[in-house]
Amino acid sequence: MGSTWGNKFKVSIFGESHGHGIGAVIDGLPSGIDIDLERVQHELNRRAARGNPLATPRKEGDQIEVLSGIFNGKTTGAPLAGLIRNENTRSGDYAKTKDLMRPGHADYAANARYGGFQDYRGGGHFSGRLTAPLVFAGAIAKEILTAIRPELGIGSRIVSIGDVKDEPIRDWRVYKTLIKGFENPAFPLYHANLEDAMKQAIIAAVADEDSIGGLVEGFITGLEPGVGNPFFESIESRLSALLFSIPAVKGVTFGAGFEVVSLRGSQANDALRMNDGQIETATNYNGGINGGISNGMPIVFQVAFKPTPSIGKEQQTINLSERKDATLTIQGRHDPCIVVRAFPVVEATIAICMADFLL
């Protein structure tokens, strides 16, 4: 349970890190929408971070095969299923350490949940690898949105890696510029000059056989006012549910986020005003959302990623079958900082969420 989401754009993801394949089925698509499979594959390639020296050297082909739902290059309206075969899996790595619960991973919690029957190899269904089907679904959602909301922009930037922090953006007009693209699209920064420092922070963690977290900001431009619902189907509720689905996410804030607690109402209220016949707000502390519904300003939110739990350093843990303390050194290929691969996943969840609202 838990792998199906959506009211109108229904996504069902499946697969395990070291099984036969991973994928997604999407139901609820309109018919007749052009799907550019090269763009879809490009989104998967962004997540795969192939050749990125800061990412895992595991070579993930992540080649998507669409099994159904597209005919003559367009959606049919029937469910669209996509399959990615797993390759380059070395299951042998995992059998010998299956009783050693990897700290920070789902191992122990999943063991309790599934009575030990879960596929433990590489985290199984809990693997970050399952974000590939999410990105696939997001890429399909983007194709739909391109057709039905061409003015909608979906973007993300890296705000911090460890203690290296970019500035908050308080002028919402900046997002209209950022949406056009970043100096380095593979490392999207408001201040591009921070790239080196951030990469050094990752390299420093690698040198310690450790990992490091970071902050991603997602944003949506060009969304008309009036999208969303009160309460359980608010933009915040729907989007946060998707964002917390991404492994390693531990926090989601909208607009000013936790800084909002220090503001006075007279500041945080985002005074309304007319500007050249258009309604806008002076500030955007509410992140483009009031009462769960868009107000026409950019939707802005931040997502906290914890350090990747797979590290080379020796860790204290338990041997579950022996119920004894133990030490664990995780071998193999790992991402020292998931943020450099996670921002396309954040964008994918935005696209899925918006498609669900706007279809």
Add this chain to the structure above:
Amino acid sequence: MGSTWGNKFKVSIFGESHGHGIGAVIDGLPSGIDIDLERVQHELNRRAARGNPLATPRKEGDQIEVLSGIFNGKTTGAPLAGLIRNENTRSGDYAKTKDLMRPGHADYAANARYGGFQDYRGGGHFSGRLTAPLVFAGAIAKEILTAIRPELGIGSRIVSIGDVKDEPIRDWRVYKTLIKGFENPAFPLYHANLEDAMKQAIIAAVADEDSIGGLVEGFITGLEPGVGNPFFESIESRLSALLFSIPAVKGVTFGAGFEVVSLRGSQANDALRMNDGQIETATNYNGGINGGISNGMPIVFQVAFKPTPSIGKEQQTINLSERKDATLTIQGRHDPCIVVRAFPVVEATIAICMADFLL
């Protein structure tokens, strides 16, 4: 759309601030569970904050009438419907200012969403008053949980009001103590001596005809490992969706929250260890959740509340029908800091979420 939630404990809330009544229907209850209606009413009274000098002087009776689903003091298994009649409403206050969009409120977004047909009086369905049905549903959920999980503890504390901040709690054992109760249950603090400073911060905002935000921490003790699901039905996804349903919430983090980005993996991983035959973690930076599933440690999360948008100070806004800039001074009875009434709502969402998982 948006007022219905749940897989197993299904809640449907209804009502507007100045309509005939507000309430909730709950479907999916087990039969034969004792419901203590005095305890249920007590939860509503906690939210109503009657007599609290820091809260709105609007006298809300919030007397719940159970219409169905209870027979001879026990749940029947049929839907349980509860109704709270609205009293003490002065609709006349609102008609003359209906074109003036209250900044920070849902007014403008709702107008775009509903084409101006929403009940604008007192915010209508978007009113914070709709948290009363949430608290009612949470109170019923608590009764269920008391029966099926007597060892489960649900609590909350005020972490900050404006800039007055209590400490983060890094030793998870502290929650085992906090769950037993607070020195002042109406103002639950880890360090009770901060109460005065926090109240002064509110009083200072009132003096400026302004408002102020704050931070609430929710926690769950006694939850066994293995509760929750991966991805879209993770504890984080489900709980955050409920928390963001509460008006004024702009951020939700679990465990170390946004501080997690500065940690190394070797810290944030929460090393596992045996303690007297029990499995536990040394630290609890993950807030009791790995892979979306409980790991047996206390579930801990923080919720950021923005300053209440209704303030006495004059504000810049627009007159929507004239599409002109305007000023607005909100008259009437308002909460200067919703945090002092919101923590029981946070607890209610925990109870609803847990009932949905554990039924």
Add this chain to the structure above:
Amino acid sequence: MGSTWGNKFKVSIFGESHGHGIGAVIDGLPSGIDIDLERVQHELNRRAARGNPLATPRKEGDQIEVLSGIFNGKTTGAPLAGLIRNENTRSGDYAKTKDLMRPGHADYAANARYGGFQDYRGGGHFSGRLTAPLVFAGAIAKEILTAIRPELGIGSRIVSIGDVKDEPIRDWRVYKTLIKGFENPAFPLYHANLEDAMKQAIIAAVADEDSIGGLVEGFITGLEPGVGNPFFESIESRLSALLFSIPAVKGVTFGAGFEVVSLRGSQANDALRMNDGQIETATNYNGGINGGISNGMPIVFQVAFKPTPSIGKEQQTINLSERKDATLTIQGRHDPCIVVRAFPVVEATIAICMADFLL
């Protein structure tokens, strides 16, 4: 569980026969739709069958109070809740016979389901009285459909009472006439001259302190082709799920129904043809639905109602607490043939189903 339905037009019904009240909450309504509460009440009156000598003499006021969701006579877009207070309940009738399971009723099955904690008075939540909230929801759905699909017609006729049978209608053009109204709207018949014979069949059953079943045909005219979905969300799947929610329904067929098994494909295929520029079918054995989706012909289906289980005649049953055979004579006020009150309920389910598809 089981009292909530709908994707876009979400209905949640509640109440017990002898509780404080019954009602429904509807979420997902568009805003700005005129609701004529007199027409809504009229639908409830049709079901209540007040003054109908063939129906139960129990005087049900069934006065609806709308608690929320309507403002200035129009839908607000927020949940619309309606409450009907129970009156004229004589709970004392039921306590003494609570261990005697009424054959044909839900008593024994509900007892197993709810462990004896269900409200047994008058069938509790299983009472036919719960069709009143269904009719209320259907009446609201009709108001919505009147606004968004003025050309849509929803109708029903009595096809048989016991062995007195009206003809099947094989020429689908007839429905275009029937939708305009029946000679006796309180007893809608294709051949009005059968009314006496049907009523005599009911009176004969009453004379034997027994009851009798019947067949209702529902139909929809003016529905464009292309409404519905394949598989689990076909018109047949969605509508049958609603129809089987009506107590006493034991069969649902579309088009030619069970006669279809005797037809050859060359007959049952409903040959397509052009008629004055319009696409139509020669026959309508498929009841206006192919592949779960409307084909532009009238939607036609039949619903079998069993005889009302409450009869005056002595019956064999068991005493559940004593686990012994027993006899039971049901006192009180009963409907000898529910068909005369059920056809408005069938129409209500059509309206709910169509609103869910067409919103």
Add this chain to the structure above:
Amino acid sequence: MGSTWGNKFKVSIFGESHGHGIGAVIDGLPSGIDIDLERVQHELNRRAARGNPLATPRKEGDQIEVLSGIFNGKTTGAPLAGLIRNENTRSGDYAKTKDLMRPGHADYAANARYGGFQDYRGGGHFSGRLTAPLVFAGAIAKEILTAIRPELGIGSRIVSIGDVKDEPIRDWRVYKTLIKGFENPAFPLYHANLEDAMKQAIIAAVADEDSIGGLVEGFITGLEPGVGNPFFESIESRLSALLFSIPAVKGVTFGAGFEVVSLRGSQANDALRMNDGQIETATNYNGGINGGISNGMPIVFQVAFKPTPSIGKEQQTINLSERKDATLTIQGRHDPCIVVRAFPVVEATIAICMADFLL
């Protein structure tokens, strides 16, 4: 939309007749359940009717590949995805007749629904071939039920083919015998001697290049009382929704079905009685269900299948792009009577429905 079903046993089916593959993803499975993939494949083989001279000569391998959710022969608790590659497809057959709407098929309705973008080859997503994923999901459900309800029996029999009819079974004890197996499992009959006459009826239809319908009865034995829910989640509502998902089904009745309208209440009520300490009913006109909930008697229902719409005979239809009358002769490989392959699909829907209720 429409290809996803379930509350606890969630099925999502995908695929088109002539696409790359068809399949299903199942979410909500318990972990640790043995899955015998040979039995699963056997169920698919039953539907494929390989070598059955009365079925289509199209050779469907229908070899299932499980992509995820099984590890070491047991369910992991993660989504179980199954894929069947399409083989032996001759798409060229279809292109030239795509404008000729096949009467009785979904062609015209689907065209209206999807604006002509649906995959028209072989009916696309509307193909009877999509019952293979249903059977796959049902086979997995059977494995689950075998583990959690070993006493549960799921069966079906052919009641009629065209005008050749087997008897209704009025003594519910007979189902306890039938559940053990049929003389000819590939043609399950209460009276095995009717097989020849039924087959002759099919052969006669084939001789006329026509097709013929029939009636299947499904039954469940060993189900405890108390399973199901009132109203929208009644056994009848849930099961009928699944049954009407099967292409060609036009009617579903429970128990006495349409004959119930001619019965008196004193008959149809199924008098309760004690028998050797067990509670049972004398008759089973209600088909084992009261108020939507099982009463401990066998669940019995009948399903009407229309004649297969693909026939060799020349038919009147329209050319949709020219909007002109036309004639159509369908070439190719067709089933003259789908009943001989449909009964395993009926059993699959029972298993899916029961798994959803009983998990």
